[in-house]
Amino acid sequence: MKPSAFDYIRVETVDETLAVLATGDPDTKILAGGQSLLPMMNMRLAEPKRLVDINGLRALDLAPQPVLSASMGEDSGDFLEVGALVRQRQLERYTASEPRAQLLYTALRYVGHPQTRNQGTVGGSLAHADPSAELPLVFRTLGGRVFLQSARGERQVAAEDFFQFLFTTAIEPDELLTKIWWRLPEPHAGVAFQEFRRRHGDFALVAVACTMTLDGNQAIQQVRLGLAGVADTPVLIDEVGALVGERWKRERAQAVAAAAIGRLDLADDMHATAAYRRQLTTVLTVRALEAAYRDALTKEGLRPRS
Amino acid sequence: MQEIARHTLTPITLRVNGHPYRAAVETRLLLSDFLRQECGLTGTHVGCEHGVCGACTVLVNGIAVRSCLILAVAVAGAEITTIEGLARHPAFPAVYRAFTEHHALQCGFCTPGIVVSVMAELIDPVSQILPPPRGPEHGAEAHNGQSLEERIIEILSGHLCRCTGYQGIKEAVRELAQLAIGSQ
Numbered sequence: 001m002k003p004s005a006f007d008y009i010r011v012e013t014v015d016e017t018l019a020v021l022a023t024g025d026p027d028t029k030i031l032a033g034g035q036s037l038l039p040m041m042n043m044r045l046a047e048p049k050r051l052v053d054i055n056g057l058r059a060l061d062l063a064p065q066p067v068l069s070a071s072m073g074e075d076s077g078d079f080l081e082v083g084a085l086v087r088q089r090q091l092e093r094y095t096a097s098e099p100r101a102q103l104l105y106t107a108l109r110y111v112g113h114p115q116t117r118n119q120g121t122v123g124g125s126l127a128h129a130d131p132s133a134e135l136p137l138v139f140r141t142l143g144g145r146v147f148l149q150s151a152r153g154e155r156q157v158a159a160e161d162f163f164q165f166l167f168t169t170a171i172e173p174d175e176l177l178t179k180i181w182w183r184l185p186e187p188h189a190g191v192a193f194q195e196f197r198r199r200h201g202d203f204a205l206v207a208v209a210c211t212m213t214l215d216g217n218q219a220i221q222q223v224r225l226g227l228a229g230v231a232d233t234p235v236l237i238d239e240v241g242a243l244v245g246e247r248w249k250r251e252r253a254q255a256v257a258a259a260a261i262g263r264l265d266l267a268d269d270m271h272a273t274a275a276y277r278r279q280l281t282t283v284l285t286v287r288a289l290e291a292a293y294r295d296a297l298t299k300e301g302l303r304p305r306s
Numbered sequence: 307m308q309e310i311a312r313h314t315l316t317p318i319t320l321r322v323n324g325h326p327y328r329a330a331v332e333t334r335l336l337l338s339d340f341l342r343q344e345c346g347l348t349g350t351h352v353g354c355e356h357g358v359c360g361a362c363t364v365l366v367n368g369i370a371v372r373s374c375l376i377l378a379v380a381v382a383g384a385e386i387t388t389i390e391g392l393a394r395h396p397a398f399p400a401v402y403r404a405f406t407e408h409h410a411l412q413c414g415f416c417t418p419g420i421v422v423s424v425m426a427e428l429i430d431p432v433s434q435i436l437p438p439p440r441g442p443e444h445g446a447e448a449h450n451g452q453s454l455e456e457r458i459i460e461i462l463s464g465h466l467c468r469c470t471g472y473q474g475i476k477e478a479v480r481e482l483a484q485l486a487i488g489s490q
Contacts, residue, residue, distance in 0.1 A: 001355040005312035008333035008379055016307050031380070038375040039356035042336075049312075051333070053380055113464030115363055115423060119371045200463040201358075 003041035007050040014059050014149060017176055020052055022151040024173040030054055032085060035112060035120035036128045060085035060123070060178055064094040067181065072145075075158065079144060079181040080104070084123025088135075089114065091122050100184040103142065103191040103209060107134040110193070113201045123177045126162070129169045132204045132229040134195070136163060140234040141209040141226030143183040148175040159183075163233035185211045188303035190296025194284040198271075204229050205272055208284045212292040214303070219247050225288065230264050230281055237261075240289065248293045250286065257285040310379060318382040322347065323391030333379050338362040340378035341388055349389040349418045353466070360465035363419035364388050370426040389418035392425055400485060401425060401478075410478035412469035420465045424479050427461050454483055 011017040021028065027049035031037060040046035054060065062083025070079055080101055082091060088111055095105035111117055111125070111134050125135040126146065140163060145156045148171060157170045164170060171177055185191060195207040207228040215221040225240045239260035243253060261281045266274040310316045315330035322345055329344040336355075341347045341364065353359035355374045362373045365387035392398055401421055404410070411417045452460070458479045462472060 002336070002339075003334040005332065005334055007312050008310045008377070010308040010380070012307060020307075031377075034375055034377075034380075035357060035372075038336075038377075042355050042374065051377075053377075055380065109460075112357070113360070114427070114460060115360065115370045115372060115464040116357055116375070118369045119366075119375065200459075 001042050003038070004044060004047045006048055008053065009050065010053040010056060012056050014057060014176065014178070017052060017054060017057065018149060018151045018174070021174045021176060025050065026173055028052060028173070030127070030176070032124035032127075033087065033120040034124075035116045036124065036130065054085065054176070057085060059083075062086065062179055064091055064098075066098075066100075066184065070181070072156070075145070078184040080184055082122050082180050082182065084121065084127075084177045084179055086122050088112075088117035088120045088122055088125065092117060100187060101182075103185065103193060103211065104138055104182060106191075106193040107138045107207075107209065110134050110195050110197075110204070110207070116201075123180060126180060127169060127171055127177050129163050129167050129233065130203070131166055131232055131234065132207065134193075134204065134207060134228070137207055137209050137226050137228035137234040138193075139180070139182065140236060141211065141224055142185065143224075144181045146171075146177055147179045147181075148172075149178050150175040154178075160236075166232045186213055188296065188299045188301075189213045190292040190294065190299060192288040192291035192295060194288045194291070196280055196284060206230060206277060206281045206284055208281075208288040210288040210292040212289070212296050214293075214296045214300070216303075217247070218297065218300075220244050220293070223289070223292070225285065227264075227281060227285070230261075230266060230277065235264075237285070239263075240285075243289070248290065250290065253286050253289045254282070257282050257289070261285065316379070318379055320345075320378065320382060320386055321384070322386045323388060323394075331378055333377065335378045336374050337364070337366075337376040337378050337381060337386070338373035341373060341386070344378075347388050347390050349393075351415055351418055353415070358466065359416070359419075360423065361416050361419040363422045363465070365392075365422060365426055368426070370423045387422075389422055392422060395425065395429075397425065397429055401482060404478040404481045404485070405475075408474045408478040408481065410470065410474040411467075416465055416467045420462065420467070420475060423461055423464060424482065427457075428479075428483055454480070458483065 029048035031051045031053045060083045064082045067079045067081050092108040095101035139159050143159045190212045192210045195204045197204050210225045212223045213221045220243050225237045228234045237260050242256050268274050310333050317330045319326050319328045327345045341350045351361035353361035357372045357375045364373045
């Protein structure tokens with residue numbers, strides 16, 4: 001249970017980091033909080049030959065702040081900007097008193113334990129891209145973009161294009177994730193997060209994130225629902241769009257959820273059978289939809305008058 | 307930029323409990339092993355070595371973290387506090403007494419980590435004392451929307467104890483959270 005040997009480079013500036021990464025060496029890994037990488041190295045599931053420790057990069061420790069009415073092509077709206085090196089606990093404390101970041105706050109409370117969130121970073125969790133992790137799920141569900149820098153320049157990748165496969169993202173070997181823009185839901189949007197795991201702090205067996213807005217007749221106007229733990233990456237369930245224009249009916253949500261989740265390609269694994277996971281996902285999905293609907297009802301007064 | 311090649315022994319200095327400890331180490335040495343093997347501070351226990359059990363919890367710059375998930379070379383220059391350091395803290399006797407009175411440990415393997423986490427969460431970073439007494443109406447005072455009970459459970463969720471069933475630990479922490487040390 002000790003890591004195998006590696007070269008260690010502690011970088012002080014972004015330019016230095018990009019120069020080190022420019023070789024594109026696939027055996028080089030970036031060390032941020034290390035709360036996923038170090039366990040994998042201790043268990044020899046990962047044996048990088050070279051670690052680049054970015055904990056000294058002040059530029060990436062950008063405190064969370066809202067960016068309102070931002071416009072980037074067709075992608076416009078309000079975002080929460082968070083530096084990649086911000087600790088999960090720091091974001092948890094910020095979002096605790098930021099009503100529009102309620103979904104993020106709720107999800108953060110499921111990430112590991114307070115002691116691992118003290119060290120684990122927001123960018124590290126996204127870059128690690130564990131298919132059952134909470135932060136990737138919320139990023140996929142809310143939408144937003146990541147900012148990637150390399151010696152070639154800076155580019156942005158939208159949330160829907162970021163996660164590619166198990167533990168695999170759009171980040172190229174020579175690129176550094178510097179900051180994240182999380183799309184903030186409308187002030188009157190209801191949100192919900194549901195998760196099932198064996199013990200507090202364990203990886204989710206299944207997790208569900210949902211945002212929903214209602215129209216003046218308390219019918220569903222817009223709904224987004226994401227799942228983690230059911231595929232190689234977090235996925236959006238577009239089929240819940242069938243509920244748009246309808247008021248809440250549990251039986252109807254149950255039918256839509258069961259049909260959508262029935263189409264997911266689930267396999268048996270050491271934690272659960274496919275049938276169990278399908279049943280669990282359906283139950284949590286209906287709960288998340290109902291909780292988001294009720295949350296939206298309580299936020300009725302925040303809805304702009306049309 | 308600092309570069310250290312694998313398999314070389316590089317001298318580093320870590321400040322632990324206020325004292326400098328100098329040793330030549332490999333890049334892959336974990337902070338938990340530095341504390342136990344190089345400093346001889348064996349109060350930091352090593353259980354799972356993948357961040358789950360919490361026995362190796364220490365403070366790095368006053369923040370509770372897993373020392374098995376941190377490289378010793380990465381924290382050169384930081385202020386490390388172990389259970390040996392906290393045992394000299396003015397608030398420690400109250401923690402010791404509460405854990406004893408509530409039978410909050412049996413074999414004691416998990417205890418150092420739990421005490422580090424509890425003291426990190428409950429001791430005010432400015433006054434260095436446990437929080438002032440609260441009337442019954444404040445017994446469940448919200449912290450980030452959490453009740454005191456939820457907060458205690460969340461602190462302890464990061465620690466595995468295979469003996470006590472946690473009830474005694476919860477009672478000890480609940481008492482500490484409501485106790486005034488500074489006014490004594």
